[in-house]
Amino acid sequence: MPPEAKKKSRVTLLDVARSANVSRATASLVIRKSALVGAETRARVEQVMRDLGYVYNMGAARLRAERSHTVGVIVPNLTNPFFAELLSGIEAIVDSAGMVVLLANSGDQPDRQDMLMRRMREHGVDGVILCPAADTEPDLLVQAFEWQLPVVQALRHISAQTDYAGADYEGGMRQAVDYLASLGHRAIAFAVHGPVHSAYHERVDGFRTAMDARGLAANMIVRVPDATSLIPSAAPLLFEAQHKPTAVICFNDVLALGLSAGLHDMGLKVGQDFSLLGFDDVTDAETMRPRLSSVSTAPVIIGENAGRLLLDRLANPSSPAQRIVTETRLHIRQSCISPL
Template identity: 75%
Template sequence: MPLRDQKKSRVTLLDVARHANVSRATASLVIRKSPLVGSETRARVEEVMRELGYVYNMGAARLRAERSHTVGVIVPNLTNPFFAELLSGIEAMIDDAGLVVILANSGDLVERQDVVMQRMREHGVDGVILCPAAGTEPTYLRRATEWNLPLVQVLRHISDEADYAGVDYAGGMHQAVDYLVSLGHHRIAFAVHGPIHSAYHERISGFGEAMRSHGLGADMIIRVPNQLGEIANSANLLLNHSEPPTAVICFNDVIALGLSAGLYDCGVKIGSDFSLIGFDDVTDAEAMRPRLTSVSTAPATIGENAARLLLSRLRDPLRSPEKIVQQTQLHVRQSCAPAMIAAV
């Protein structure tokens, strides 16, 4: 049958094999990207697939292999650019493995997380990368084990019973504090927002340890709203303090962006009148003026680490849980100045 006529009916793998003059088993190995097939044979089979318009029936393959070739990713906040960079790292690794990502937003609510996880299970995902919603109990991971669902914790750690990909938040806080102290700052604030979880505790703990290591008080913790516009309006929390700080470290770059705008509105010049450090170092840090000094957590790398752990778990479901903790790096730009200049 001519190729143009073959396209009128549903093309099967056997059709591909016949036109490529290979066995059906060989054609199947090409689809599964097996290294057992030579490059010339692979090229010939792939060319026939394109000419015939063959489409791999993933649903049928799922029934045969009891695998969906999909991976669930659940994050708490899709508006934060950090999670977009995290997802890019996850997708790069998952795509290379021939799998597809299904993304969902828990809204940082345990109840919503339960609903999303149930839908992931209904779609038969092979595993889940989860940034646990605030308030998630360690027993939640045991439930995943009972469901026979491979799961990797990312960014927030709730149990040693499952794989974890995260970052050394405390180390990042030490880098930020040490840098400001080297510039002569002694009154340093820490601006936070959002719900309480392991990453929050690790940042708070790291800030306190770093400040105390220099003989400084660590009680100047400022809580700002969650929305960017409202963060800008809260800059007076810094300026109207009984002993105003000369510098602030922000829980993330979102807060840094908001406070930068708010301080500008108050007539305070970042990088000369006042010093400001972000945390995460997302791409927006370079877009700020002055450019934002920020602690880089390399979110794309964290995503790659999480995906790598999940793929390893899929290959070896019985191995012991593993942790990959990414080190931070302070990227110094223009938003900090010596305290003798930055005094307010």
């Protein structure tokens, strides 16, 4: 590394241009891989960049040009493995487009989310992938439109006018109910927890519709505490109704895992005395004993879809809103049997 590289605090494009005996505009064209530059010139400039340790300054480029090559991602929670998988899918697609993720955690609080949206705008993100906090006002997306800030909704939606990537939760609940009914269950409970949002409603509606369609009572919807550590002790809640359930569908696998422990504590053997069906099909489902049957919602794929929707949107700002709703799939393992 030549001494110049150390003297100046930063090597600029002008330094490169001078050292390579070209103009700054030409050097700029080399960086952006323009075909206007001859192969020999290009090679020379690139060599100089390496020699000088030149680093492209995105911030400066962004100021003049229109794009920042950054995508804001706002999720309501970071410790839930489900969101980690979503994030993983988003990151992979954003990365593959040469862009980078600006990450923020709303904690499911609309106020914080507003603040974060502003911060994202201050940082000049090209767009935002948002899993809207529970109770987000749909007006947020109207504002984003006025701000000319492209937004993609992921997992949850608050407006049909904005792109959305999610899973067919209703279809998933239908698969769950149909499967249990086919085993002979008539009294099926649905255990729910967590914040209320579109994905919540879709699961509840899906449950009700599917139960109704089979002439089964859809009134055993049991609300369980949110805190993971409190879930096991909530298992007895399932049996408080007059009509005792023989099977329970869980809102997600975190709940299934906890209730499985709680049922165990009550002396009930899942997959023998009682049937338990999960939702999301996270890694743990396969590792549990008995293995948990679960409806797969493939969060990594939803994340990838959200990433692709945003890239599409950036390429095509005025096309109509798109939705990518992936099919769910019931993964049958060992946790459900015919009622005794």
